[in-house]
Amino acid sequence: MDAFLDFLRFERRYSAHTVVSYQTDLRQFADFLKASYELTEPADATHPLIRGWVVALMQQNLDPRTVNRKVACLRSYYKFLMRAGRIPSNPMLRIKAPKMAKKLPEFVAEDSLNNLLNSFEFEDTLAGRRDQLILELLYGTGIRLSELLGIAPDDISPSARTVRVTGKGNKQRLVPLNPALLAVLERYQTRRSAELGALSGPLLVTDKGEPLYEQFVYRRVKHYLSQITTSAAQQHPHALRHAFATHLLSKGADLNAIKELLGHASLAATQVYTHLSVDRLKSVFDQAHPRA
Missing domain, CATH: 1.10.150 (DNA polymerase; domain 1)
Structure with missing residues (x-):
């Protein structure tokens, strides 16, 4: 083993x-x-x-x-x-995995999320600026929680407006950063430098300057998202990744481009978001078409 x-x-x-x-x-x-x-x-x-x-x-x-x-x-x-030649035959060949019901990913509504990010008054402290950056990075780039925790200061390129993230299988990719996110990043780095000194180690840290961990991010994300949605499934970091992909697709983004941004190995993993888009189209059709 x-x-x-x-x-x-x-x-x-x-x-x-x-x-x-x-x-x-x-x-x-x-x-x-x-x-x-x-x-x-x-x-x-x-x-x-x-x-x-x-x-x-x-x-x-x-x-x-x-x-x-x-x-x-x-x-x-x-x-x-x-x-490795340890066993003569594979006992898993006749094992069938249980069937799973197809479940569409949960995501936060675009208007609600934008209202939170644009209107909420984050404190001008290390904790406040860090929490704001966590939300902006997860929604603004669609990265996974593990990728968020792995970002170092050197992975950020303000001039190129990109962040280098390390995904599954240690595969690295560059993800673009929007201007609003860069402004949030700069405010966080200024506050962190003022309170903790030179930037080293991971980009995101706790109030005491220690590296963030998964449960910490879960708690902070839930704290903010619970203010705009009552669904528990929409109050975790991955819901922001789903929102990123779904909102891009609804605005006409190419599915292959979304695949690259998310770091998916195949297009099949990205195609789940087309079902969400079709459901939205049906809703609009039912509300707007005179014969619907």
């Missing part, structure tokens, strides 16, 4: 967050095998034993997406064992 996790880190170049998720899934699987079948080596698990774990997960009423992620972890694990 350690060799597999090293393979994910150094050869597949998975993010630290993904590696931790795979490690947790494998430990849960190993614990299940030991408790249910007294089997101490996951590499020796057979198809019926693995299927028993999947059934046990479903009986816990877990979200099918969670179960699918755990099944995907095992698929990668046993493929790795096959390539």
Whole structure:
């Protein structure tokens, strides 16, 4: 298992967050095998034993997406064992993942979000300017939370109006910055320099100058978005990424351009936003067409 996790880190170049998720899934699987079948080596698990774990997960009423992620972890694990010559056959070949209901991403309404960003009076303190920058970066660039946390001061190029972000698989891309976001960034950097000295380490820090972490950003984003929406699904950082893509598409942006901005590996991942656009078109049609 350690060799597999090293393979994910150094050869597949998975993010630290993904590696931790795979490690947790494998430990849960190993614990299940030991408790249910007294089997101490996951590499020796057979198809019926693995299927028993999947059934046990479903009986816990877990979200099918969670179960699918755990099944995907095992698929990668046993493929790795096959390539390494550790097992004679792949026990995952007949394992079927549970079906998932198609769920469209939640996003914050454009008018509500613009009102928040344009009208809210953020305090002229390190905390206030940082919180404003978090919201502006997530919505203004569509980057992921992990990408936000990884931005360093040197990744920002004010003259080129771009930020370099490191996405999944350690792939880097340049994302443009709008003038309003650059102004927010400058105010934050001025305040940070005044309170904490020279800029070093990650761009975004806590009030004490320590690197931000996921739960911190979740709490700050929820604090502000809860003022404009009552939907819990719209009060997290990823909802701003969805809003970025959806609002671009509704304004006529090219789908391939949105794909590049989001850092998607394939267009299929981006096409979910076309469904949101069609729903909006239907709504407008129903309200406006005389025969509708």
